[in-house]
Amino acid sequence: MPRAVLVVLAAVTAVGVLTAADATDTRSASQKALKRFNPLIGKWRGVGQPRRGSATGAWSEKSEWTWEFDKKKNSVAVRYKSTGTKLLADGIFGYDPGTRRFTLQATFADKTRRRYTGRADATGTLILESTPDKKNQVYRLTIRQLNSKRTLVLHERRRTKSTFYTRVAGIGYTRSGTRLAAANTGPLCIVTEGRGTSKVSYKGKTYWVCCSGCRDAFLEDPEGILAEAKKREVQRKRKKAKTNGSS
Template sequence: MSQVNKLQYLSKTIFSLCILATVMLYLGCSKSETPTAVPAQTNTTAPEGNESSNVSQLEAPPKKSESQSHELPVITFGNDAPSTSSANGEMKSGEKQNETFEADKRADVVIAALKDLQILLGTWRGITQKNFDGSKALDETNWVWDFKTNPKQPALVMSSEASPYYRNASMTFIPESEQYQLQLTDDEGQTSTLIGVFTSEIKDEPGDDDKPQRSYKLEFTEKEPEDKTKRLVFNQQNNNRYLLEVYEQRGGNDRFFRVDTVSTQREGTSMALIDEGYGERTCIISGGLGTITVSYQGKSYYVCCTGCKAAFEEEPERWIARFEEQSKSMN
């Protein structure tokens, strides 16, 4: 066999082997198992006899019940406090603490604004200039703090059985409008609201005994109801005397006319101001002159009136903590 014929024979042999290898490779792949698609819906009910059903092992995650989804917290942003409310509107402990903190802050603002007016605290006897049923009316009132009616809105309150102008009065300060407010209730239970401004600023000047004497004029004008318009002016003369001036608006005129003046004199302990403070006799709640002793866990404190006494007895730890915090900030 010539050399050329040998090369041709070798080439044909190699080519035949390649064809054979390709055919065998193709036949081997065709015998492998081809994956089948999982149907969209499968019958998950097991057949009788506890035989396993032919279902895919890739199961969908279980659906959450409605009760589980409702327990998810509602997360809010823009507040330093953690999430405190749930989707069903229930108030969590953090939210309650935050609300209590805000209420205490508001109460502190009101107390600070009324502190300059607590010269009114105590028992007073008044006599009208105007005659009623042929004689002047005598009036006895007792001003105290009120922390119970609305803890967020402390007030100076008093009641009178003989005043011809009111049965109850509540004086407070509204932080939002930065105005004083006076609410009066008459003998028929009707309530009127008056807004107050200082027409003469608070002054503390030495009296005949060289002790500071407080004076001011605080004018309250009726805003509700609109069909009645009256004005009351607290004209504080000194620590132990004030005039309650009564004005009325007549004939749709903007002018007010004075119709009476109630001259009021303090009875009992004077709330005389002391430049250096009241020392250990400082009221733990209002900061005024303490006239009543209260105690908690063996320690005694002073309060200035029955209203502060009631507030202390209801929440002693709150007021003690507040007083100690204020004392630290002053030192």
């Protein structure tokens, strides 16, 4: 085979390896950032109110937060789904390491789709803002977890030329499910280190997962998941040893 062809093949192979490594680094960074959603993973009951303190136009809904892994795309996200809602019915929350912003691909009950981006403030409240729509409306979504059992989500909007937001509706959520899911202590999910709520087994050993998404990810690639968990543990030990050594 001509030397020039070998050089080209080597270059293509190197690019492929770098691309795969970059994708893995991006996924790891995204998963680390998305861990802030761990307290939300699970099932919730919600009551929506267009007007605060008023039952007019109010509704009840049921929602669930799960991790979602795409092995082919080497990507990770957190999925939100709700039934009975008048607002956000399906949302895919991601993280962009390049901009250090959270993203949301949202589908509403009326089939409207919006894309949001934003950050968490100093209190941990997640604030996301949409791109302007055809009617020059900008929407804001604020997610504030009060404690392990209660979460508030506020939907607002404003005109593009205005800085003042008006309320669309607020939804108060109460966690449903087992006591373990709402506890502050307990076994950790082997995939994301959220609170474990169900068990999976592999080679005679039992591990905990926090949702159906993590369960599926573990069952699809248990060796890979366990290798990542071991790597995290090694990193924690090194960090602890470094901290102890500098004190």
